[in-house]
Amino acid sequence: MALRALNYLELESRLARSGIGTAADQQRAALERTDVEVVTSPWRGGDPLSGVRSLATGSGFFEDFDVAHCNLVGPGSLAVARYANRNDVPLILHTHVTREDFAESFRGSTTIAPALGRYLKWFYSQADLVLCPSQYTKRVLESYPVDAPIRPMTNGVDVDALEGFETLREEYRDRYDLGGTVVFLVGNVFERKGLTTFCRVAESTPYDFAWFGPYDTGPHASKAVRQWTTNPPENVTFTGWIDDIRGAYGAGDVYLFPTKNENQGIAVLEAMACGKAVVLRDIPVFEEFYTDGHDCIKCETEAEFREAVERLAEDEQLRRRLGENARETAMEHSLDRVGDRLAATYREVRDAKRAGRSIDLDDE
Template identity: 45%
Template sequence: MKISHYFEFEEHVTGGIHESVAHQRKMLDHVGIEYTTEPVLDADVFHTNVMGPRSVWYARRARSNGVPVVAHTHVTAEDFGDSFRFTNTLARPLKPYLKWAYSHADALVCPSTYNQALIEKYTDVSTTVISNGVDQEKLAGFESLEAEYRNRYDLDPPVVFLVGHVIKRKGLETFVELARRKPDIDFAWFGPLDMKLKGRETTRLIENAPDNCTFTGFVEDIRGAFAAGDIFCFPTHEENEGIALLEAMSAGKPLLIRDIQTFSWLDDGEECLKVSGDIDGFETALERLTDDDLRARLGANAKQRSEAFSLSAVADRYHDLYQEVTR
């Protein structure tokens, strides 16, 4: 079996989508499935990760030539807003475009049941939930970087941290305000800033953040973030799955998260503390997480739960899906 595993805009798209594609290709290697990253039609399956215009064009050609099309649903209009400058404006016309684009697939891959529920309102194309997974090899040895990264950013434990692009949708306002309310605790957001792409409100939040709130910018070795951080605070408002959250779990970090549908599979008080209310709820939960024993228990449970999302545990799902669409 040969797969055309295409990633339109590969040189420009970063963040979770880029990581997901890297994970998929490692999983295909794991199960011994041959693939090319070029959009070709002499393949058994055409699998596209971003349904841009070139992907739609190739998908139409593939189907007309009897090649089944699999498309990932990384992008939704709901997930697109409050990201970068102009994304709120683009989110409205994006939805009808995605409804049309996703309809050109024979099967859609959704990273979570929440994403699946959204996509089933877009199109009646068959959907399958396959997690983006967590690359445990990428995090190997992260503990050895603790002193280096804490010294680099002048961080004292317990450090509240987040990993990923600094965007409003991921709970930037809550993260900054929580730091303001807890001046004796260090907060660090590890990830690209890309200030020229930020909207006015996002820029204001970053520039007016308190001194105990550090925005590191791009980190070459992301293991340093998980080494320096103690409490993974993810007050995101909308998420398709959250690879950084899975990475934090794999690193044994306790989670402080917003209680949104995406995270319904996580158990409050077991792997995480969930907050359904406003900033007061986050402040109360964070006060609980200053307890070393609670952090250790939640972190150990999170690490154990993350094993189900390892690339080796997820990889066979792709083999099964490709077999199904080629029958």
């Protein structure tokens, strides 16, 4: 039976450079491979003002959809949640934000995090189903506790979008004056993602380090971000936003990600899909996806990160072996698999709502 689903990301244009924006883009790309019809705005006409005009003519404020799937937690998503619950529309809320990963993201975020946690507990509990990227995130939500069924589902990786990254190697290495073994990271520059560790490891090694991603040095920036980006070590380059993310994966050799907290980490999967050797902090979320010594190297201390980088820089065979295994791991998160699971989940939630029952997670 045909199904029309809302896949909504409020503030979409502002989040285009974020992991949340990438996750939503990948959901939609995955659903294009299924028979689900997707609408991306809940408002008739595509925006709230058009929705108001539509309401004035008797056509209604909201679009028609069989399932509502929201990817953020702000006022737009809250309006959709209220509409869905008042009109018996199945509601899926996707967890890309937790109290834990909000901390150390920008100035004041750690102070705000406890209050955010209380709001998230209430917000996610409105759902017929909460989706999250990992078993780790599910445990975090259960600890709040969120009063709704919770199902882990990988964000996936868009392998097709990375095709041709190798051809950009020299262009991006020349653009940012990078040479030899390049240690790199992709994503927004936050202390939570291991900024201080990244820079201190760089200070203790002779290799070029590059962080590909935007950063803020204004009033919202944390002290650590302002410190390291305005006065970086001599061998560290902060590129800011780049137009073609494939250039980062082309230019880099060793992906160093000393993050302190993640719900999954899409850029890790992208680096793996490109066959890069990956070095990760040994945190719980990575236990369920990656195996130390097989498709990555896991570390806990700055000394261990430095030793891992030095080993990989000196041992091309090790880099190649880890990269090949990493590519196989990434293929387990293909968008074909994500699309099939997401389409099946939409239908499951719709059918359960019609039958007046909750989602059954006992068999998972």
